[in-house]
Amino acid sequence: MALLSEPIARLVEELSRLPGIGPKTASRLTYYLLRAPRDQARDLAEALLDMKERTILCAQCFNVDTQSPCATCSDPARDRSIICVVEEPLDLVAIERSGRYKGLYHVLHGAISPVEGVGPEDIRAKELLERLKDGTVKEVLLATNPNMEGEATAMYLARLIRPLGIRVTRLARGLPVGGDLEYADEITLARALDGRGDFE
Amino acid sequence: MAAPPRLFRTVGVVLRRRDFDEADRLITVLTRDRGKLRLLAKGARKISSRKAAHVDLFRQVDLLVHQGRTFGVVSQAETVHPFAGLAEDLERLAAAHYLADLTDTFVGEGDTAAGVYDLLVEALQWLESGCDPKLAQRYFELHLLDLEGYRPELYRCPGCGEWLEEQVNLFDFAEGSMVCPNCAEGRGQGRRVSVGAQKVLRFLQRSAVTDCGLLRLSDGLHTEIEGLLGDYIRSVVEWPPRSRRFIETVQRLPEQ
Numbered sequence: 001m002a003l004l005s006e007p008i009a010r011l012v013e014e015l016s017r018l019p020g021i022g023p024k025t026a027s028r029l030t031y032y033l034l035r036a037p038r039d040q041a042r043d044l045a046e047a048l049l050d051m052k053e054r055t056i057l058c059a060q061c062f063n064v065d066t067q068s069p070c071a072t073c074s075d076p077a078r079d080r081s082i083i084c085v086v087e088e089p090l091d092l093v094a095i096e097r098s099g100r101y102k103g104l105y106h107v108l109h110g111a112i113s114p115v116e117g118v119g120p121e122d123i124r125a126k127e128l129l130e131r132l133k134d135g136t137v138k139e140v141l142l143a144t145n146p147n148m149e150g151e152a153t154a155m156y157l158a159r160l161i162r163p164l165g166i167r168v169t170r171l172a173r174g175l176p177v178g179g180d181l182e183y184a185d186e187i188t189l190a191r192a193l194d195g196r197g198d199f200e
Numbered sequence: 201m202a203a204p205p206r207l208f209r210t211v212g213v214v215l216r217r218r219d220f221d222e223a224d225r226l227i228t229v230l231t232r233d234r235g236k237l238r239l240l241a242k243g244a245r246k247i248s249s250r251k252a253a254h255v256d257l258f259r260q261v262d263l264l265v266h267q268g269r270t271f272g273v274v275s276q277a278e279t280v281h282p283f284a285g286l287a288e289d290l291e292r293l294a295a296a297h298y299l300a301d302l303t304d305t306f307v308g309e310g311d312t313a314a315g316v317y318d319l320l321v322e323a324l325q326w327l328e329s330g331c332d333p334k335l336a337q338r339y340f341e342l343h344l345l346d347l348e349g350y351r352p353e354l355y356r357c358p359g360c361g362e363w364l365e366e367q368v369n370l371f372d373f374a375e376g377s378m379v380c381p382n383c384a385e386g387r388g389q390g391r392r393v394s395v396g397a398q399k400v401l402r403f404l405q406r407s408a409v410t411d412c413g414l415l416r417l418s419d420g421l422h423t424e425i426e427g428l429l430g431d432y433i434r435s436v437v438e439w440p441p442r443s444r445r446f447i448e449t450v451q452r453l454p455e456q
Contacts, residue, residue: 020221114297114443115216115257115304121449148257148287152297152446155290159453176248185253187284 008034060131062107062124064089072105079103081138085128085157087111087145095143103141106131111149112156120156128157132164139167146173206267210234211280213320214259215300219245226271227255228304229263232317236307239263240271251277258283258296258324281321285328294443294450295333299323299340301443302433306348315347326409334422335404337447339412341429342405350436352376354402359383368392371428373435391431397424 004012008030016026033041057063058070065071072078082103086092092105108123120126131137140161144150158168174192175184184192212231220226225244229237241255254261254277264276286296303320307313323340327333345351352371357364357380370384371377371391378398379387393401400421404412417425434440 112446114294114446115301116218117442117445119446119449148293148296151287152290152293155287155293156450156453159290163454179248180250183250185279185282187282188253190284 061105062109062127063092063105077102080136082141083128083131083137083139084141084143086143087150087153091143091145103139108144108153111144112153113149114152123153125157125160129160132161132166137166139169141169141171143171146171207264207275208234208267209262209264210237211260211262212237213300213317213324214255214257214261215304217241217255217257223249225255227274229261230303230307230313230317230320232314235311235313236304236309237265238271238309239265239274240268241274241277244274254279256282258286258300260321260324281325283324283328285330286324289330289333290450290453291333292327292330294447295327295337296324298337298441298443298447299327301441302341302344305437305441306344316344319343319347322409326413331413332415332417334426335412335415335417338425338429339404339409341433342401345433345436346405350376350432352378352401352405352432354378354398354405357383364398366395368394369398371432373432376432376436389435391428393428394421394424396421397428400425401428 011030011033012023012026015021015029016023021029033044054066055064056066056068058065058073059068060073061070063070063072067074079102083106084092084095084101084103085106085108086095087108087110089107092107095101095105106124106128108125108128110118110123112118112120112123128140132140140157142154142157144153154170161168172191172195173188174195175181175188181189210231210233212229212234214227215230215236216228217225220240223243223245225241227239227241227244229239231237241251243249244252244255246252251274255274259279260281260283262278262280263274265272266275283296286292299320303316307316319340323336326339327336342352353376355364355378356362357369358372358375358377359379360383362380364378364380367381369378369380369392370387371393372379372384372387373389373391378393379390384390400415400417403415430440430444
């Protein structure tokens, strides 16, 4: 005899397929939902389906939105001469939260990682080059992660973009707010020193 | 029998890493004293993490590890050598990926790997110093094959036992050896090797990095040796290392 009844076992199995959720967490979530009001379970199910049915990739920047072109690409107030290149849609959200960037974006949906078999053809690099052809864009800001995969991606893109006569910039690197200087590694510290500014 | 220590310290080079759970990273590290380890670096994806920078790819890092049930968990990490120069040039960085990929492919968990560890550190240092990335890859391939028991025989023909003469000989992949033209007849898997390429292979196989740095090869010789060793490695591991594809892509890019 099965220990769990079929509907419960099914939900546990489905939840445990999600990244970061193991069988124990999946069981906990399932039993929480079992005790939760019916409305909450229905809202969750509807939100899941709604998300799958109503979201699409923007044909220009490849961000996830309910329309294409997305809200950012169709916003006339945005500066169209600069494109910020990020690895994932969540990186775009993080930059938007800073409130300091007013240009357009391009989401690569990954970073070059040769050891994992991810090459330039597996990310949206070709589509970025297509966007640069009409001459509107004057600067490409490479905001890939500050690690070896992000560096490989940035260097690869820079090699392709520079011959087009477009300025290529990279996000500055330095110390994180709230961090401890004594725990910073030498590369971060060296770059923070190189990029020091006048105290205001 | 005494249980293995639950807390240990080791120095290693980060070969691979992948995201794990909400903010963790699973890293593969090659150490001198404990071989290849898979370790969990908790919170390493957070920008404010104290460990994140120290467990980036290709870092030589001093680790304090707490042995958990499934993985060792990194308690502390401190960079010994960051190999920061690798990230200044795309060819160098692509080569470093290839060296790490080859190492990960050849060395299994639990294998002793002191020799491979020393070779990897030596090759990464050489790459970082600005050497020809292609030469560093060929040097690494030849010496890694040697350490892992697949040393190519470049001096004697296994068919007749005679010393190979200065002429175009055949490299037999199944034999892992150069074969003289007489014995080459009827052998299936093989590749003809020019006299120049044989000399370079022998030199790279018997020399230290300091001497190899003086080598200057023509594009033709580079291509011949790269193809030969690439095919031999494929015949040994039975699939092409994934990072080769990126090296080929980078080689096709326009010059800076």
